[in-house]
Amino acid sequence: EAPGTEQELTDGFHLVIDALKLNGINTIYNVPGIPITDLGRMAQAAGIRVISFRHEQNAGYAAGIAGYLTKKPGVCLTVSAPGFLNGLTALAHATTNCYPMILVSGSSEREIVDLQQGDYEEMDQLAIAKPLCKAAYRVLHAQDIGIGFARAIRAAVSGRPGGVYLDLPAKLFGQVMNADAGQKSLVKVIDAAPAQIPSPASVKRALDVLKSAKRPLIILGKGAAYAQADEEIKSFVEKSGVPFLPMSMAKGLLPDTHPQCAGAARSTVLKDSDVVMLIGARLNWLLSHGKGKSWGETPKKFIQVDIEPREMDSNVEIVAPVVGDIGSVVSAFNQAIATGWTAPPADWTKAITSKRDENVAKMAPKLMNNKSPMDYHGALGVLKNVIKDHPEAILVNEGANTLDLARGVIDMYKPRKRLDVGTWGVMGIGMGQAIAAALETGHPVLAVEGDSAFGFSGMEVETICRYNLPICVVIFNNDGIYRGTDVNGANDDPATTVFVKGARYDKMMEAFGGVGVNATSPDELKRAVNEAMASGKPTLINAVIDPAAGSESGRIGNLNPQSVLQKK
Numbered sequence: 001e002a003p004g005t006e007q008e009l010t011d012g013f014h015l016v017i018d019a020l021k022l023n024g025i026n027t028i029y030n031v032p033g034i035p036i037t038d039l040g041r042m043a044q045a046a047g048i049r050v051i052s053f054r055h056e057q058n059a060g061y062a063a064g065i066a067g068y069l070t071k072k073p074g075v076c077l078t079v080s081a082p083g084f085l086n087g088l089t090a091l092a093h094a095t096t097n098c099y100p101m102i103l104v105s106g107s108s109e110r111e112i113v114d115l116q117q118g119d120y121e122e123m124d125q126l127a128i129a130k131p132l133c134k135a136a137y138r139v140l141h142a143q144d145i146g147i148g149f150a151r152a153i154r155a156a157v158s159g160r161p162g163g164v165y166l167d168l169p170a171k172l173f174g175q176v177m178n179a180d181a182g183q184k185s186l187v188k189v190i191d192a193a194p195a196q197i198p199s200p201a202s203v204k205r206a207l208d209v210l211k212s213a214k215r216p217l218i219i220l221g222k223g224a225a226y227a228q229a230d231e232e233i234k235s236f237v238e239k240s241g242v243p244f245l246p247m248s249m250a251k252g253l254l255p256d257t258h259p260q261c262a263g264a265a266r267s268t269v270l271k272d273s274d275v276v277m278l279i280g281a282r283l284n285w286l287l288s289h290g291k292g293k294s295w296g297e298t299p300k301k302f303i304q305v306d307i308e309p310r311e312m313d314s315n316v317e318i319v320a321p322v323v324g325d326i327g328s329v330v331s332a333f334n335q336a337i338a339t340g341w342t343a344p345p346a347d348w349t350k351a352i353t354s355k356r357d358e359n360v361a362k363m364a365p366k367l368m369n370n371k372s373p374m375d376y377h378g379a380l381g382v383l384k385n386v387i388k389d390h391p392e393a394i395l396v397n398e399g400a401n402t403l404d405l406a407r408g409v410i411d412m413y414k415p416r417k418r419l420d421v422g423t424w425g426v427m428g429i430g431m432g433q434a435i436a437a438a439l440e441t442g443h444p445v446l447a448v449e450g451d452s453a454f455g456f457s458g459m460e461v462e463t464i465c466r467y468n469l470p471i472c473v474v475i476f477n478n479d480g481i482y483r484g485t486d487v488n489g490a491n492d493d494p495a496t497t498v499f500v501k502g503a504r505y506d507k508m509m510e511a512f513g514g515v516g517v518n519a520t521s522p523d524e525l526k527r528a529v530n531e532a533m534a535s536g537k538p539t540l541i542n543a544v545i546d547p548a549a550g551s552e553s554g555r556i557g558n559l560n561p562q563s564v565l566q567k568k
């Protein structure tokens with residue numbers, strides 16, 4: 001340095017912010033506290049949107065679904081130890097669901113943790129995070145912040161997307177270094193999620209198997225929705241003429257009302273199909289692992305399209321594995337079938353459409369049920385029409401009956417509009433996902449929540465009001481988990497699955513300045529939801545549902561272990 005001139009300095013705080021902005025990350029989902037409160041303030045001052053939640057789990061679910069919606073890693077920022085642990089559930093959930101997310105947590109200094117000397121919120125966070133996420137890194141020196149964020153971003157979005165943990169010890173933020181050297185240490189990630197081109201042989205093999213089918217089926221999973229290859233997928237399904245079954249978060253890739261949609265004939269197509277092409281869908285518990293009675297006796301051939309090679313043969317033999325990113329794979333399929341393709345036999349497609357129309361007709365009168373208190377179908381009939389009238393709205397959905405029944409009743413018309421509990425069936429994703437969906441897309445959000453499910457993240461109604469988000473929460477209030485009628489014969493305590501009778505959740509939203517409505521009939525529900533859609537105001541509608549209307553664990557009661565001993 002020339003004598004007398006002050007070298008310009010930067011520090012850890014600024015390098016973290018510069019690394020995020022350099023890589024196009026403009027939102028942080030966080031809960032402030034030592035040692036990251038000032039980082040949040042400085043990030044906000046630097047033009048990053050910093051959204052503060054009431055619990056880190058909700059901030060984490062928001063970050064995960066933000067990654068799913070944008071294909072850029074959603075960033076969740078927490079304090080050390082308890083804040084980190086609260087975010088960990090969401091990090092594991094993002095990894096399981098293949099959402100790109102980075103959990104950034106402040107932490108204690110290595111020398112104190114490794115000697116277990118009892119630091120403030122001391123915990124070996126990196127070791128704890130590693131088994132629960134796709135990758136985990138720690139940064140000790142300011143000059144490594146650029147590389148640290150580059151590694152975390154690439155790990156989150158490349159290949160099968162997932163959750164990444166980035167550990168930042170408190171002292172890192174205050175470390176200073178030469179500003180010029182600091183800027184040079186930053187990395188703008190090039191081609192973070194490179195196209196994975198399928199081998200021509202795998203494409204040919206897959207199409208030959210599909211062509212040989214008498215009763216083919218395409219199953220679209222949330223990986224296909226995530227890929228944002230919407231036009232390619234739509235033209236492949238339509239050109240092939242093959243019926244398709246959308247998994248819950250893939251609904252809307254093609255409209256549920258599409259002539260080839262077999263959603264309302266799910267059991268028929270799983271049982272009777274002879275060739276099944278999985279596109280971004282895993283043969284896990286949601287598809288009964290590809291075996292057992294729901295797949296019938298017909299021997300099946302499975303084709304699987306997935307970016308993760310190790311997914312192949314996970315549950316049953318895959319006769320035609322196609323490893324690649326769905327965009328590249330489906331465009332290769334489209335090129336191959338452009339010249340000469342025979343549609344599946346009409347007796348197969350006709351059997352499906354008649355089964356589907358029969359099931360839709362059976363359901364229709366239930367959706368007109370105007371009784372009060374409402375049952376699920378009466379309330380869902382109203383919400384089905386709301387989404388039909390507002391196809392750009394995003395539907396968040398969780399619960400048991402509230403989830404399982406809504407999935408089948410509410411048709412989706414556009415991709416990535418249905419955001420629900422995902423692969424684990426996690427309760428508590430509701431408000432975090434609703435907040436991120438509203439912020440990342442600017443579209444109105446309709447959150448259809450079981451009263452128990454809502455309880456896991458309900459305090460975030462204050463967050464929704466604070467940012468004045470266009471979120472309409474409809475709580476299906478049946479006084480309990482699955483229903484509100486269980487009785488405890490053993491003592492004076494309430495049964496384990498019931499809640500306060502006639503609770504008024506709408507008052508919670510009013511407490512923070514939002515709109516609260518108590519709806520006891522489908523007409524009242526319809527009026528309240530339409531007003532919310534028109535106003536864009538934070539709204540919570542307490543939809544009173546008959547406590548006897550539900551069934552234990554919705555549609556998956558069979559997963560519950562049963563005691564064979566006589567009840568004492």
Ligand SMILES: Nc1ncnc2c1ncn2[C@@H]1O[C@H](COP(=O)(O)OP(=O)(O)O)[C@@H](O)[C@H]1O
Pocket residue numbers: 096097098160161220221222223224226227247248249250279280281282283284286305306307308311324325326327422423
């Ligand atoms: N861009 C992509 N290209 C190919 N496969 C992808 C892509 N993104 C995610 N996947 C895969 O999609 C699959 C999603 O499966 P899953 O979460 O079980 O969906 P669903 O629950 O809807 O059936 C995962 O195996 C994941 O590796």
Ligand SMILES: Cc1ncc(Cc2csc(CCOP(=O)(O)OP(=O)(O)O)c2C)c(N)n1
Pocket residue numbers: 398399400401402403425426427428449450451452453454476478480481482483550554
């Ligand atoms: C983190 C976590 N803890 C518990 C559970 C277990 C569960 C699955 S569904 C559910 C709530 C069902 O009641 P709800 O009122 O929401 O819906 P309804 O059937 O219409 O009455 C619970 C508690 C899960 N899945 N995740």
Ligand SMILES: [Mg+2]
Pocket residue numbers: 450451452476477478479480481482483
């Ligand atoms: Mg309930």
